[in-house]
Amino acid sequence: MRNIALKLMYNGTAYHGWQVQKNAVSVCGTLEKALTEITGERVHLTGCGRTDAGVHAEAYVANFRTASRIPLERLPFAINTHTPEDIAVGEAMEVAEDFNAIGSCLKKEYTYRIYNSRVKNPFYVNRAYFYPKRLDEAYLNRAAHMFVGTHDFAAVRSVGTQTKTTVRTIYWCDVSRSGELLELRVCANGFLYNMVRAITGTVLYAAEGKFRPEDIPAILESGDRTAAGPTVPPGGLYLTRLWYEDERLNG
Template sequence: MNVKILLEYDGTAYCGWQRQKNALSIQEVLETAISTITGEKVNVIGSGRTDAGVHALGQVANFKTNTRIPIDKLPYAINSKLPEDIVVKHAEQVAEDFHARFCAKSKIYTYTIYNSKFPSPLLRKYSYFYSKPLDINAMKRAAEKLVGIHDFKAFMASGRPVKSTVRHLQRLEVVQNGDIVKLEIQANGFLYNMARIIAGTLLDVGIGKKDADEMTSIIKSKDRNCAGKTLPPEGLCLVKVIY
């Protein structure tokens, strides 16, 4: 049967989702745990490759298995073999042709900025600390200009070639709650480091380094050097995958 699972994980200790030869990945740990309880060699397909240090509240994956473990008991069985920083929250049987990556319609990420005079020891692994005041209204205006179907080549880091750099950025909101500034980003797909570069560009607007109206020209430039820096991974979290 084809099993779809919902995952939450703290990415701090891992090289990212994808299995690598010389570093520990979420995929490897998960495949090892599932193989241990099923006695099968399994290939776990994720909805996307979160990078090193990136977290997930709602990562989705699927794998094929012949296990006789009841589907409602499967999360408990898998979790018994997983470390504390990875948890399977739900499992269900899906159609044989379901593919966690190719069937996804869109994904929602959040990027969290901790904007305060002093850093927070409790939030240091889950946010980017920035001590100077931010112009939230300017960041919101800039965000609006990025929404839509655009060529986001200027917001892509080199290293992962793709057929097309056009993406549909469906929603980009800047939400402030006290010292927490959260960027909520929904798109039909993300280029390599796209969310973190968008966050870095909006931060530049917030500190007055860039103007909100520059977003259009940055998109048109297709030049990575025109956008902001890539913010660190710890502030990024995959919140939901929509099918």
Template sequence: MRNIALTLMYDGTAYHGWQVQKRDVTVAETLEKALAHVVGHPVKCTGAGRTDAGVHAERYVANFRTTSSIPCDRIPLAVNTRLPGDIVVTKATQVPEDFNAIGSCQRKEYTYRIYNSRIRNAFLVNRVWFYPKHLDEEVMARAAQHFVGTHDFACVRSVGTETKTTVRTVHYFTITREGDMISCRVCADGFLYNMVRAMVGTCVYASEGKLSPDDIPGLLEGRNRTDAGPTAPPQGLYMTNLWYPVPNLP
């Protein structure tokens, strides 16, 4: 039995997130069906994390086990012929038996994109948060820096998946502008449900003057979700990088 790690990308617009669900079409379900045709037996994929409906991944990792002897370099070509165009497997790597796409992941990076213009862009529909009111990216960046470090992030967590602790370590949170596009890039050892989107919403609140960047340490200490900013919409969020202690993986 081989353990195979897949590197893939997907546009999440048409899917109800990564995780297999009873009624809704998901990325995992679609991938598992395509893989089953290729390897000749049912497949169960373990993903690097749950992404919500409408969230995208420029880089994502999932692993599955197979008795098939198909070479790894042939798996992407074979499975992509059975996948819709919005999901693409870019690489397959044989990994140790104990490798697990979520459990072995050391760090994750998400990028949230805001199209900050008075006029929307037709080619960015479902791929950014269109925000017509001008945002000050420097104020947002000052707010973002207060999230860096090891904190209790309960104030930017939505009710959802249960977790043992709401303490996480954010390695960096940068906010930059290029033309009308604002990119919010955040890396951590793990994320709570809607954590990135709530952090972005809080930085937007800071730009609008609804709170000060210097208020954020107090928000973190208070642990009250209603004190922080809103949860930004899902379509602007992308998983962009992952770190593993395995050669040849992202």
């Protein structure tokens, strides 16, 4: 029985997130169906994270176990011929028996994209959050940096998946601009439900003058979700980088 890891990417617009659901189309379900057709086995995929409905992944890792002897170099092509154009597997590799895509992941980076222009852009529909009022990226950065460190992030998570603790470590939280596109990048050892979208909403609230960047530590300390900013739409969120001990999977 081989343990195989897949490196893939997807546009999440048409899916109800990664996780298999009974009455909705998911990325995982679509891939499992393809793998079942290819291997002739019932395949269970373990993903590196539970991206929500409408969220995208430029970097994603999932693993499965199979008795099939299909060559690794042929597997991506085989999968891609059985999946829609909005899911693409780039590489397949055999990994250690104890490898688990989510449990073995050391840290992740998410990027939230904001299209900051007076005029909407149809090519960014479901791919970036349209925000027409001019934003100062230096001020946004000041607010974003307040999230760096080890904190209880209960104030910036939605009620959803149960976790043992809401404490996480953020290694960086930065905002940059390229023309009319703003990117908020967050790297952490783990993320809570809707955490990045709520962080982005909180940074935008600071930019709108609802509170000062320097008020954010107190908001986190309070653990009060209503004290922070809103949860921004999912279409602007991307999983962009992953880190593993097995460096072949990083990127």
